[in-house]
Amino acid sequence: MKKNFTLIFTLLLCLFYIGGNAQTQFWSDTFEDAGAPSSGSRTASIDFSCGGPPFTSYFTRTLPTGIALQNGSYSLFQGSKIWAAEDIDKGPTCTNASISANQQVTWSGINIAGKTGLSFKGLLAASQLGGWQGLNFGAAEDFLIVEYRIDGGAWTKALAFYSNVPAASPASSNQLYLDTDGDLIGDGAGLTYAFTEYSANITGTGTTLDLRFNCFANASAAQELAVDNFRLFEAPPVVAPTVTTTAATGVGAVKATLGGNVTADGGASVTERGIVWATTANPTTANTKVTNGTGTGSFSAVISSLPAATLVHFRAYAINSSGTSYGSDLTFTTNAALxxxxxxxxxxxxxxxxxxxxxxxxxxxxxxxxxxxxxxxxxxxxxxxxxxxxxxxxxxxxxxxxxxxxxxTQPTAISTATGSQTNVSCNGGTNGSASVSPSGGTPGYTYSWSPS
CATH class of the missing domain: 2.60.40.10 (Immunoglobulins)
Known part of the structure; x- marks a missing residue:
C-alpha cells in the first residue's frame, strides 16, 4: 500500500511543481509515532475510541485496521497511522450525545517568519456511502474543514467539505464534496475511502501559523472520515538571476555583436537584462550599459560606439527583485580605426x-x-x-x-609680356633681333616664330 501511495504522491508533487512556482516544504504531520509533527504542537479537543475492537466510535490517531468501517476500507494513506473520526458524539463512554459531535485537532506554534507564498497539502478521505447531514440540519450539518489563522487572528477556511444535498439525512445516499463557492453545500470533488490529496493557498504572512482540522460527524450509519500527511509549503526565497555571457562575434573597429543567456530567473521576474562593457575588467551597470529586454532566454545585439584598437571587457547582466547578476568577464580587441x-x-x-x-x-x-x-x-x-x-x-x-x-591646382596662364627687340640698322639689312622672356605656364618652353 505504501509503495502505491509513494508513486501517486510523487506524480502529484511533480504536477504541483510544474503547475506553478516551485514550492519548498517546511512543515509536516504524518501522524506517525516519531517525528510528527515536524515542529509546533498537535492538540486534539478530545482523543477517544470505544466499541469493538475494532473501534466503532472514535476521534483518534490510529491504524486503519484498528477501526471498523461500515463497508470497505481506507486506501492510499501514507505510512501506517491516520487521524480518523466516526460517531463522535458518543465520546469516551460510548454513550450517544454524551459529547459534541464537533471536534478539532489543532497544530499551534508553526513558525512562518519570513516565509511567503504559503500553501497547504493533505490527504483526505470519507465514506461515500451516504448518510451525511446537509445544510438544512443547521448546527447539526456534517462537515470536514481544514482552516488556519496567522498570529492569533480569525480562522480562515482553506478547504471545506459538505453534503452535496442540503436536505440529506442519515438515510440519504450522498457524499462530502468540496465547497467551491462558500455556500456550505458541496459542489466540487467528492471524498471517498481512497485518500486523495487536496491543496490550498494560505493567504497572508506573519510570525506564527495555527492549523486546524475541524469536523462534525454524529451518526453511526456511515459517517466516517479521516485525514493524513498534512504539509505546509513556502515559495522558495528569491535569489538573483542566473546569467551567462556569450562570446563576441562580428567584431569590427567600433561595433561587435554581444549577448548572453538568462538561464534562471531566481524565483522572480527578470525586469531587465543586457550587456555592460568597459576597458577595465568586470564592468558593472555603473559602466556603459546596453539593455536588451526582460525575462529568461538568450539575447544579443550589435553594440556600437566602441573604442577602436582597444581591449574591451564585457559581461551579460540580469536584474530581478533580489538583485543584479553578471555572467563571466569576456574580452575582445577592436580593429584599428578607419x-x-x-x-x-x-x-x-x-x-x-x-x-x-x-x-x-x-x-x-x-x-x-x-x-x-x-x-x-x-x-x-x-x-x-x-x-x-x-x-x-x-x-x-x-x-x-x-x-x-x-x-x-593648375599653373598660371603663360605670358610673354616681357621681351626686347633690336631693329635693322640699315635699310635692307638683316641684323634685327627679337627676344621674349616667358612666364607662367609649365616650363620648359618651346618657341615657334613666324613667318620665320
Missing amino acids: SATTSQSNVFCNGGSNGTATVTASGGVTSYSYSWAPSGGTSATATGLTSGSYTVTITDSESTQITRNFTI
Missing part, C-alpha cells in the same frame, strides 16, 4: 583637366566605398579633374565614415 592616406596630381597645364586624387583606406571593416564631390566618381582614385576643391567620403562595412579633402 583611416586613409592621400595623394594627388595637379593639372599639368592651365585650363587642363588631367588632375587626379587618390585615397588608400585602412582599418575599420572592409570593404570600402567611395563618393567624390563635386565630381570624381565612386572609386578610390578620381581622374580627369580640373583645378578646384574636392571631398571624398569613405564608408566601411560598419557604416563608419571619414572624409578627405583635396585642392587640385
Whole structure:
C-alpha cells in the first residue's frame, strides 16, 4: 500500500511543481509515532475510541485496521497511522450525545517568519456511502474543514467539505464534496475511502501559523472520515538571476555583436537584462550599459560606439527583485580605426583637366566605398579633374565614415609680356633681333616664330 501511495504522491508533487512556482516544504504531520509533527504542537479537543475492537466510535490517531468501517476500507494513506473520526458524539463512554459531535485537532506554534507564498497539502478521505447531514440540519450539518489563522487572528477556511444535498439525512445516499463557492453545500470533488490529496493557498504572512482540522460527524450509519500527511509549503526565497555571457562575434573597429543567456530567473521576474562593457575588467551597470529586454532566454545585439584598437571587457547582466547578476568577464580587441592616406596630381597645364586624387583606406571593416564631390566618381582614385576643391567620403562595412579633402591646382596662364627687340640698322639689312622672356605656364618652353 505504501509503495502505491509513494508513486501517486510523487506524480502529484511533480504536477504541483510544474503547475506553478516551485514550492519548498517546511512543515509536516504524518501522524506517525516519531517525528510528527515536524515542529509546533498537535492538540486534539478530545482523543477517544470505544466499541469493538475494532473501534466503532472514535476521534483518534490510529491504524486503519484498528477501526471498523461500515463497508470497505481506507486506501492510499501514507505510512501506517491516520487521524480518523466516526460517531463522535458518543465520546469516551460510548454513550450517544454524551459529547459534541464537533471536534478539532489543532497544530499551534508553526513558525512562518519570513516565509511567503504559503500553501497547504493533505490527504483526505470519507465514506461515500451516504448518510451525511446537509445544510438544512443547521448546527447539526456534517462537515470536514481544514482552516488556519496567522498570529492569533480569525480562522480562515482553506478547504471545506459538505453534503452535496442540503436536505440529506442519515438515510440519504450522498457524499462530502468540496465547497467551491462558500455556500456550505458541496459542489466540487467528492471524498471517498481512497485518500486523495487536496491543496490550498494560505493567504497572508506573519510570525506564527495555527492549523486546524475541524469536523462534525454524529451518526453511526456511515459517517466516517479521516485525514493524513498534512504539509505546509513556502515559495522558495528569491535569489538573483542566473546569467551567462556569450562570446563576441562580428567584431569590427567600433561595433561587435554581444549577448548572453538568462538561464534562471531566481524565483522572480527578470525586469531587465543586457550587456555592460568597459576597458577595465568586470564592468558593472555603473559602466556603459546596453539593455536588451526582460525575462529568461538568450539575447544579443550589435553594440556600437566602441573604442577602436582597444581591449574591451564585457559581461551579460540580469536584474530581478533580489538583485543584479553578471555572467563571466569576456574580452575582445577592436580593429584599428578607419583611416586613409592621400595623394594627388595637379593639372599639368592651365585650363587642363588631367588632375587626379587618390585615397588608400585602412582599418575599420572592409570593404570600402567611395563618393567624390563635386565630381570624381565612386572609386578610390578620381581622374580627369580640373583645378578646384574636392571631398571624398569613405564608408566601411560598419557604416563608419571619414572624409578627405583635396585642392587640385593648375599653373598660371603663360605670358610673354616681357621681351626686347633690336631693329635693322640699315635699310635692307638683316641684323634685327627679337627676344621674349616667358612666364607662367609649365616650363620648359618651346618657341615657334613666324613667318620665320
